[in-house]
Amino acid sequence: MDIGKAHVKAASIGIDIGGTKTLGVMLSEQGNLLAQLRFPTPPGSVEIVELVLSIYSELSGEIDNDVQLSCLGIGVAGLVDKTGEIYHAPNLVNADGLRIRELIASKVDVPVHVDNDANCAALAEIRLGAAKDIGNALVVTLGTGIGGAVVVNGTVFRGGFGLAGEPGHMLVDPNGIRCACGANGCWESYASGTGLRNLAVRRAEVGELQDVVKGLGGRHEGITGELISQAASGGDKEAIAVVDEYAKWVAIGLANCAALLDPEMIVLGGGIVGSWGLFGPRICGVFDGFLIGSEQRSSVLIKPAKMGEAAGAVGASLLGTVRGAAQ
Ligand SMILES: [Zn+2]
Structure with missing residues (x-):
């Protein structure tokens, strides 16, 4: 060095x-x-x-x-x-x-x-990336789980005990998919990288995504979020339907956060940054529909993270x- x-x-x-x-x-x-x-x-x-x-x-x-x-x-x-x-x-x-x-x-x-x-x-x-000079922002990383951080007036808000900014375990469906934390229907079971896989497996189990499953020798257990992204980018309509559903779940959680925090910008990190053209417009396209007063309020910018791994x-x-x- x-x-x-x-x-x-x-x-x-x-x-x-x-x-x-x-x-x-x-x-x-x-x-x-x-x-x-x-x-x-x-x-x-x-x-x-x-x-x-x-x-x-x-x-x-x-x-x-x-x-x-x-x-x-x-x-x-x-x-x-x-x-x-x-x-x-x-x-x-x-x-x-x-x-x-x-x-x-x-x-x-x-x-x-x-x-x-x-x-x-x-x-x-x-300080250096997508939300440079933005005072109030939400940074959400969609990885194995969902990491989050709330930026208030230019500093990261830590909460009463230092543990603030964990949106992954907000409940979005109490009867929904089982989360690694033991609860049912946490946001990250739908909107993390793992969530994309969960949504795809659920559809494969009822006979959808046949081309993707065929490529895996008929074993839908082998489905990954990356495979779904690739198939959707290649025009597979059933994979695109999974991506649309995934974008909806991402947007629901982000709109919940935005209703509480009123950020100027939401920065999204994780695997979707590499396929922003596929995911970004879909998430932005449905986000406003879930946010109260979106027709009257200033729009919240949703940007991909810049800083990488x-x-x-x-x-x-x-x-x-x-x-x-x-x-
Ligand atoms: Zn959970």
């Missing part, structure tokens, strides 16, 4: 601990990406702490002596409380209750900040610039 930027005077490090991968970045104070590292997320809290320390050590070792390292920010796939400790992280192994901020802070010589990964991704989008790590590196960040 050659950071090779003579004008860099200060930098910060961000590490995003996801369910499957851990990404570390170093960002200059101007917001330029100087270095990036990626590892599989190990199982177990001790191993996670060791990996964070080793990424920190490797990235900070790249900095010239005259560059000041301002902070280490950590994004975690899970709920993080106001003191920066992990409250509940179902997608990480043995990480519930992990006092990660305290453990890391005792071993490094810069301030350490910890937040939820979706909050970090939102921070990256409002490094959003969480980039946002984590910016945590030190947030007033009131956990430290």
Whole structure:
């Protein structure tokens, strides 16, 4: 790695601990990406702490002596409380209750900040990405589940206990599809990447999507959201019907959020960003119909996220610039 930027005077490090991968970045104070590292997320809290320390050590070792390292920010796939400790992280192994901020802070010589990964991704989008200079926004990532963050007056709203911005488990149909959390009919069972698959499997079970299922040797268990996107892009009418239904569910949840929060912009991240031409217009096309007063109020802009897979790590590196960040 050659950071090779003579004008860099200060930098910060961000590490995003996801369910499957851990990404570390170093960002200059101007917001330029100087270095990036990626590892599989190990199982177990001790191993996670060791990996964070080793990424920190490797990235900070790249900095010239005259560059000041301002902070280490950590994004975690899970709920993080106001003191920066992990409250509940179902997608990480043995990480519930992990006092990660305290453990890391005792071993490094810069301030350490910890937040939820979706909050970090939102921070990256409002500082450097799609919602730059937007004061009130909602950033929603449609991945395995649904991550969310609420931006109020230019900062990420953390709520009473630091746990705000989790729209994935809003109920949209109490008699609906079973969610990984144990409830029935959570929004993310319909509108996450997994939700797209759920909707497709439900149709395949009643005999629809025959061309897609035929391509899988007759096994509809093999259906993925990506296959549906590809088939729909190729003109498969039944796959297009799934995408239309999916867009409706995405829009229903977004309209619920918008009714509560009145955002100027909604930024959508996740797999759909790569197929925005297929999903974006469909979601925007039905969103207004679900939002009260849409004919009278200013329209809410719905945009794809810009920061890509490094959003969480980039946002984590910016945590030190947030007033009131956990430290
Ligand atoms: Zn749920």
